[in-house]
Amino acid sequence: MVRVPNVTRADALAAARNPLAFIAERWTPAPRTVRRAALAALVMAVVIVVTGGAVRLTGSGLGCPTWPKCTDDSLTTTSAMGFHGVIEFGNRMLTYVLCAAVGWAIIAARSQKPWRRSLTRLGWAQFWIVMSNAILGGIVVLVGLNPYTVAAHFLLSTALIAVATLMWQRTLEGDEAPRPLVGKAVQQLVWFLVAASVLLIAVGTVVTGAGPHAGDSSDVERMPLDWETVSKLHAVLAWIVVTLTFALWFVLKAVDAPKGPLHRTRDLFLILLAQGAIGYVQYFTDLPEALVALHMLGSCLVWIGVLRVLLSLRERPEAVADLPGPSTESALTRA
Secondary structure, eight states, rough: OOOOOOOHHHHHHHHHHHHHHHHHHHOOOHHHHHHHHHHHHHHHHHHHHHHHHHHHHBBBBSOOOOOSSSSSSSSOGGGGGGHHHHHHHHHHHHHHHHHHHHHHHHHHHSSSSSHHHHHHHHHHHHHHHHHEEEEEEEHHHHTTHHHHHHHHHHHHHHHHHHHHHHHHHHHTTTTOOESSSSSSSHHHHHHHHHHHHHHHHHHHHHHHHHHSSOSBBBOOOOOOOOOHHHHHHHHHHHHHHHHHHHHHHHHHHHOOOOOOHHHHHHHHOOOOOOOOHHHHHHHHHTOHHHHHHHHHHHHHHHHHHHHHHHHTTEEOOOOOOOOOOOHHHHHHHOO
């Protein structure tokens, strides 16, 4: 049996003052553990988006009609609220799972040796985005699923995915200054791709805000726009993103770029083709809920794919400690 060390009063006070430092002094996670923690936070960021979409698609957006409680008299859902209450309250509970995943990522990053402050900051950035989005989610309920607040709620989730993706990528790299793997012209093309993708996602929230899936069976306000016109604009932007991705792959091949950017661009292109197919099928089949949910998952994967392309354009090697030179070694030997 492993002997459990005694915890003194001084230890308890130290843990209360700075629990992260207390854990870091007693635990050193393997690099693989830190990577898994960052990946878990990213996966949960995507899951919360998809389950949030399920709330809207099942008309359960007001299943819990108030916030932070589910009803004025109950913190949790009641049997009288039925299926919609369970769906909405279940999505709220998943926020705690997301917080746990982000917390694990923060603890793992803080405990890694040597300590990488940049990773810890990325973890805390995720935490504050989650807290902000939880409050915004409550506002969405209190204002009766106003489409503009729903759009902001999704865009903040997209920002969370961006930070989680960056943290995951940073766990695979060192802390040296980034070195570009491609020229400035290619970098500019990728930034055009990122900008077009951001615009594509933003217009996608407008499609949602003007479309038929309001999130509740009651008379929910919609954006005063023609849904089909906005959908066509969304499709045009999607084709622009696809074209930029194909052009990028062609340019990378022409300049004999490293395999990393090529592979990430290929992956993004395949994701875009699948997402486009889902988008057209759902448009011509009157937006079945299952396909809309799949399209929301695809939106998250497209965004992650775009960010991975951007991050693959540079490398950050591990910081190498200075090794003693011949003269230093001789001096040590003489001593």
